[in-house]
Amino acid sequence: MTEPVLKLSGLSKAFGALKVTDAVDLDLRPGEIHALIGPNGAGKSSLIKLVAGELAADAGAIHFDGREISDLDQISRARFGLTRTFQVSSLIPEFSARGNVMFAAQARRRSVFGFLRQVISDKDLVGDAMHALDRVGLADRAAVRVSELSHGEKRLLEIAMALAMQPRIFLMDEPMAGLGQEGSARLIGFLDKLRSEAPILLIEHDMEAVFQLADRISVLVSGRIIARGTADEIRNHPEVRTAYLGEDAA
């Protein structure tokens, strides 16, 4: 078996008496999509935040590429190549679509202190941005201000920004949310190929998408992983059916 890129061991986080993450073990291997599912309030987004470094864990360890990163802040983790997309699109509203992706390309280069050269005539940044926009099918919307993009286009722009970061792993928080059937289908096709570039830890409510895409699925209920396995194993897991899918599912 190949070494995992990302490994969480005994990760715990509580807000007062509420345990949002309870001794979670989880890993992400090269080339795979590992989906995290669970009912609302199970702690899925909190787990992504713990991995990204937006929240600090109370206990447990996070290893990335064999290196412990538990004590690093969000900024350093992003620099190591953990790139997350947001459940609610988090973009720079006054910039154009291209401007947003160009900024991500700039961030990948860790470049802040440029004072003279105009980014708009920076062929590297524009090239990276257009390439990423083209991949998600937004190239013809490049010049449109974010505040004038549709909801679905904003979701795709999130993905394009993540692509421009050229990450080692993707942390995706409900990328399909609000995309509609056609949009979801296209994104599923895209993520299917993307996993060979970098593995994806995927939170998703769309069960169709999860069962189609995931190499492995972990089921999170009240902060605990109650089951883990392939799509078929999870579909037929008795505990999962009662806790999450409901009795009449599948």
Place this chain on the structure above:
Amino acid sequence: MRDLITEHRLNILLALILLGGPLIAHFADEPFLVTLATRATILALAGVGLNIALGLGGLVSFGHAAFFGLGGYAVGILASHHQNYEPLMTAPFLINGSNQMLVLWLVAIVVSGLAALFIGALSLRTSGVYFIMITLAFAQMIYYFAISWPAYGGEDGLSIYVRNTFPGINTLRPLDFFLLSYAVLMLVLIAQWRLTGARFGIALQAVRQNEGRVAALGLSPYRIKLAAFVISGMITGLAGALYADLNRFVSPTMMSWHLSGEIMVFIILGGVARLFGPVVGACLFVLFEHVFGSFTTHWQFFLGAALLAVVLFAKGGFIGLVAGRARHD
């Protein structure tokens, strides 16, 4: 609604008006109006400084008078030592005063930049109302320090008997000093215009709009904001240096919170984050002060009314009213 004029053209027009007005005044033998325009130009420069922090970075500093005053005092103190032929210090090494503007400006920029680095490093750990209050608190500390330090005039301030010199021009002539101040303002505006579209400006504007996103992309919002705050403080400090020479006088009033508020008013009147916003705002301010001030001491009533009108009906300030919404890529 179609915009009346593009912002770029409007800016060029405004720059020409600010240059043409005093030239006409000079040839009409109205030196006082030239000096008035110089005052507006220098105050505009102070506003340009704050606009980088407030407009581009969303950092509502209520303490920029501190940098304005430090820049002024840097000039006043060095000039007074020069006048009295007393070195500023003799040990461990000799530092003499100076009457060279280029030297004085450099000192003013360094002093205000260091102060901005210190104040920014502490206050940027907060945000929102706390940031406003803590910048105000730092400025007030420096203000009271200046009042209670008798060596350089304390409350009475410090006079500069002869305006400092600049190579090649006679700074005592109002038009020469105006043109010098105008040139400095234009150079700084060109620098800001370049900066806004360069990587630093893009990062700063991104921080204002979505700080969390910037951190998630692996850039430190704190460092970006601190750099902007320092640049901002240095420009306002340079304005303070020019202001000291304009009045040939520095006093703690330059650092009072009224002045911090006035600099902010320039930006709001003219248009927040707009390149020429503070220029328009400072000109309007000086115009109000001169026109309404000539028949009532309560001229600020009219300023307040104008400010209220802008805040209620024209959020983009004067520039926004005429040139429409800002364009970004």
